[in-house]
Amino acid sequence: MVLRGKTVFFSIVIPTYNRLPILAKCLRSLERQNHDDVAIEGYEVVLVDDGSTDGTLAWLEANAAEFPHVRSLLQDHQGPAAARNLGVERAKGDTIVFIDSDLVVTENFLQAHAQGLQQGREMYGSDRIFTYGRVINTCNFDNPTAEPYKITDFSAAYFATGNVAIPRHWLEKAGLFDTRFQLYGWEDLELGVRLKQLGLNLVKCPDAVGYHWHPAFNLEQIPNLIDKEIQRGRMGVLFYQKHPTWEVRMMIQMTWIHRLLWGILSLGGQLNERTLAPVLRWLINQGKPQLAEQVARIFLNWYNVQGVYEEYALMKPRTE
Structure with a gap:
């Protein structure tokens, strides 16, 4: 000590x-x-x-x-x-x-x-x-x-x-x-x-x-960022398996609150990397990559929540 x-x-x-x-x-x-x-x-x-x-x-x-x-x-x-x-x-x-x-x-x-x-x-x-x-x-x-x-x-x-x-x-x-x-x-x-x-x-x-x-946000990073969010969702379920508490559910965004929030903000996934690309490109061209990255969080968080629930659905039959 x-x-x-x-x-x-x-x-x-x-x-x-x-x-x-x-x-x-x-x-x-x-x-x-x-x-x-x-x-x-x-x-x-x-x-x-x-x-x-x-x-x-x-x-x-x-x-x-x-x-x-x-x-x-x-x-x-x-x-x-x-x-x-x-x-x-x-x-x-x-x-x-x-x-x-x-x-x-x-x-x-x-x-x-x-x-x-x-x-x-x-x-x-x-x-x-x-x-x-x-x-x-x-x-x-x-x-x-x-x-x-x-x-x-x-x-x-x-x-x-x-x-x-x-x-x-x-x-x-x-x-x-x-x-x-x-x-x-x-x-x-x-x-x-x-x-x-x-x-x-x-x-x-x-x-x-x-x-x-980290490099300034650009559109070429988006596929890798989406992949990371899906991975984070999968690892979040492992986290919850180890510590099945409400606090962990809040941390990994595995609650109805997060599903509803990012579902509404992304219009059920309609605001995504394709539909928001013109807005993101404009913000980047205006010298505002950090703001563009924050806008991208709308669909990145939606991918994360989707990844959490998809992995959780796969986990339940394994545990049963």
Whole structure:
């Protein structure tokens, strides 16, 4: 157990799959950490390559001198849950930080997490806590940290692996990530349910800032986004199988409320990627890709809800 007044050693666990250009920025930002805080003993970066085909590990080997904190691991393509588990199992630190490989952090990122953990221990009188930093979405590849915080960046998630720090032994007690979540979505929030059952308290840490980069929205992305929503629906049903509660149903949008809401907003699916394409294209041409992406959420959420109920209908005969 990490007690007040004792130092922490951070292991930053990062799964990656074919993200080399933004991964390079992510790793460089982690090498620039200010960790003069006496609470930080040191840190390492445990990068788990989930079977990338873009030369990630070869590039890292060729540039190893630039990244003294990085240790790299390789696994066959099994998804982020298995990759994070491998990272935790091989980590040396007593405190695990999870970020994604498309996140660029500020120089006081680790220091802010260390201070948040110490404040949490003082507040709750134990280390039954984890810190949750701020994630700001940006499509500015050249200078991602220039993006201001926006209302759309707000997250009400209890535990999400985009930017968290947690004592390692609580992850191990909870059982790490469920590797059955091999498609897109929910593996981190499902672990969060188990951490909440162990009584862990969330400590918000807004000074631990990460900038989540993704390319500006365009019409070519839509088929992949639709596929992700369908995958997220399928994984949502697995989430519900494990935790059959109303709270989880609300999270995965498996309620009559969501079915009615997105059914009305999408006119029963008539407002879709084909019928809304002219509007989306116009917004993009007007320099408003973020607004276009929000409009696209109308049919993306409809696909998600449809995916949830289709998978649930398939699940019932299997369970019976």
